[in-house]
Amino acid sequence: MIVLGCNGFSRVSEVFAEHFGSVGTEKHYLLGHDAGASLLVDGKLVAAVEEERLNREKKTTDFPFHSVNWCLEEAGLRFSDIDLIAIPWNFSPEVFDEMLAGITSAPMAPAAKLDLIGGMGKLFTEVVSHDAILADFAERTGFTPDPAKVVFVPHHLAHAMTGYYLAGMKDSAFLVSDGRAEVFSSVTGEIRDGRIRVFDESAVGAQHSIGLLFAAITRYLGFVPNNDEYKVMGLSGFARPPAPNPFLEHLVDLHEDGRYTFSRPLETGNPRGLDPLFEEYFGPAQDTLAHRARVAAAAQEMLTVVTNHQLRALEARTDLNHLLFEGGVALNCLNNTPLFEGSRFDDMDVSFGASDTGIVIGAAVHAWLGHPDTAGARRSTPAPVTPYLGPEYDDATIEQALREFGGRVEWTRLNEDEVVDQVAKLLTEKVVIGWYEGRIEHGPRALGHRSILANPRFPDIKDVINTRVKHREPFRPFAPIVLEPDAPKVFEMGRKIRSPYMTFVFPVRPEFHDVIPGATHVDGTSRVQTITDRDTPRLAALLRRFTALTDVPCLLNTSFNVAGEPIVCTPTDALNCFLGTEIDYLVLGDHLVTKAVVRTQERPV
Known part of the structure; x- marks a missing residue:
């Protein structure tokens, strides 16, 4: 069975620029960043590459035209040979209804709600709906896929399956945390014999995303959000977090089942909505090492406390001894070591595809394992997977x-x-x-x-x-x-x-x-x-x-x-x-x- 994983949208940057102000330093405030493609042949990952490596646009969101073509050429295949196409997003009509319900119930002015609903409507109909994705694929590749052979994989399940496959398909508990998926920003669960189960009571909504909050802090410090978070991580080593930590004292509330919320939820249409709060905590943003390091240390401590809280609840819920941590938050490697050392898990894996670069792999794996013809594959152990999956030149x-x-x-x-x-x-x-x-x-x-x-x-x-x-x-x-x-x-x-x-x-x-x-x-x-x-x-x-x-x-x-x-x-x-x-x-x-x-x-x- 041949499965093509594909992430990226032709018009997403245009729609986000027009309706959500995603230009300049906000240019990565998007869906579909880290676009790319992967190819799974009879359960073996034979090729994967990010579109940015080929089109030379860092963190590109564009449809992965070059990546798709390279994967097929590398394997000597044509579009007609593909059995399944896996998309690591599932913006179904039901998901869209849930997104609209969240907007209408949010504490926003009616005019702001109408603007946001209009923007989300255009995003859905023109970019991320099933029909829009199928049309985009056909327009960019010249190949019209059979809708019955296209699998739309919920974003966080693609993340979890990436970690599962790259760790050798061993039964594992998982924590996935990133900016946002379709509706949620973080989920936990288990994968047993290739079947995935999400612990719904632990899911965290996008309006309380620790990933987006860290991005907002990155923006406040003068860096590019959803791109420069690693700079904040590096800066945190230059200071100790303030005591008490204002993020933990006044903003983050921890709840049962590993959930957490913010006293001021994030605003989808206003990425700078928390800047006044940050200024209240730390004063106006300053381009000095001392100021940036103090804020970064507080943010790093907050991230550690929140993910530890999630992990304690996951430990209590599962009897599995292996942990997968995936999603953009898992790239905060400063957090990963104490997270694992403080846990009861025997081992913890964070894959080379933990960010959205890897979801094309996880989506393809999810589609492959979910197909009726591959039921026996759930009990197989794949060969070790190397990260060296892209182009080579003789x-x-x-x-x-x-x-x-x-x-x-x-x-x-x-x-x-x-x-x-x-x-x-x-x-x-x-x-x-x-x-x-x-x-x-x-x-x-x-x-x-x-x-x-x-x-x-x-x-x-x-x-x-x-x-x-x-x-x-x-x-x-x-x-x-x-x-x-x-x-x-x-x-x-x-x-x-x-x-x-x-x-x-x-x-x-x-x-x-x-x-x-x-x-x-x-x-x-x-x-x-x-x-x-x-x-x-x-x-x-x-x-x-x-x-x-x-x-x-x-x-x-x-x-x-x-x-x-x-x-x-x-x-x-x-x-x-x-x-x-x-x-x-x-x-x-x-x-x-x-x-x-x-x-x-x-x-x-």
């Missing part, structure tokens, strides 16, 4: 790209051992290296195939990369990669033995603070990626060789891009980023690339 394509940049770059072709040896030696110095190999990773984090690498021994290497390469704020930390067996020696891993997707943060052991200062945040922690020979053999060999030369057991890893741009995908993307920054060397497959030396001709005397 040597011929790489060398063609290099020739097109002739005169601007110089390169040497190396064998496998030479790549590892020469790059390890280069990294003993204070240099920055673009590392490009194999299929591009899926999800928001670079996991070693489209990465920027450096030596964390140098305390100021963070400043070098932030200012000269990434062009971003100086307070932003970087993640270390470490061989999985070495991780407990360097970091206080607690009950975790691996962190392959940078979804957990651990304290750096005191004896290593001076060994990897470039990868240690101000609060003494690191967002760790553990690697193995099985998952990333070349990168593991490089790290092993580097450690032998330096006695430093980690490399600094950040995504191969600059601020505001998607991670590089093609060799041409990599070369453009290399030449547009102060990256010192580029490893492009088996090619070591340097910038050409510009020589000026001496004039004859």
Whole structure:
């Protein structure tokens, strides 16, 4: 059975701009962000890619035309070969009625209600309804799908199924929390034998979304909501939360069954509706590290308290011992480690597709497991899934790209051992290296195939990369990669033995603070990626060789891009980023690339 997962809408940004003011810093206040596609063939995930990697528009919401076509081409398939199309949204007429009921009962002026209802009506009829999605698919691809073969999967169920599949389809309890789905912002439940069950009494409505509240705080601090929340997370390490915490004292109320509400619900049509409250708590927004860090620390503590409250209720409701945490809130890796350590669960997984990048995978899995012909698959265990699911470019394509940049770059072709040896030696110095190999990773984090690498021994290497390469704020930390067996020696891993997707943060052991200062945040922690020979053999060999030369057991890893741009995908993307920054060397497959030396001709005397 062939299942295509598909997320993205052609007109959603236009409708949101017209009716909800989603322009400028509000441009990600949308549905369908992180558009992309995936392909499941007989239960095996063979391809997945975000549309932004191909159309080069960060966090794009557009219909994933390029992603869909690439997935089919990668598998050698045509549209007519597809058995099911899975959409990770289910805006049914019943859901729309529920949304309208919420608007009409909200404490808003009648005129504001009418404006909001008009905007929601246009969004439904022109963008997200079943008919609108089918028409969009047909218009953009030229293929008209059979409505009976299109499965509309509720958004949070797609998130849960993403985690379930990527964790090996073991029976699990789940917590899903994000900005909003169709109606809710967070749900909990169980998946047993591939069948999903939501604990309805624990569901949290979108007007009380901790994800949207964190986005509102991100906006108040001068960052882009639904995009820059990780900056708030990083800033929180520079301060302690105020005591008492005004968010917890005055805004958030905790209830039975793991639910929570806000004393002032969020306003769908007014994303800045809570700004006066934030100013009451912290004063007018200030562009200073001290102010931003104080607010960020309070927000981080609030998020931790709320998700812990949800998890305590889930623990009491389920007898399962494995936990899945999915949704955009699960990307707050600073929260994930204490959340797990304080729980009774044996293990907790946060997938590389925890944000909306992964819902195309979960939707396809949900459609596959729900089909009558695949009942036996519920008891199967899939092969381990790698995050390296996107496009790969062969040597011929790489060398063609290099020739097109002739005169601007110089390169040497190396064998496998030479790549590892020469790059390890280069990294003993204070240099920055673009590392490009194999299929591009899926999800928001670079996991070693489209990465920027450096030596964390140098305390100021963070400043070098932030200012000269990434062009971003100086307070932003970087993640270390470490061989999985070495991780407990360097970091206080607690009950975790691996962190392959940078979804957990651990304290750096005191004896290593001076060994990897470039990868240690101000609060003494690191967002760790553990690697193995099985998952990333070349990168593991490089790290092993580097450690032998330096006695430093980690490399600094950040995504191969600059601020505001998607991670590089093609060799041409990599070369453009290399030449547009102060990256010192580029490893492009088996090619070591340097910038050409510009020589000026001496004039004859």
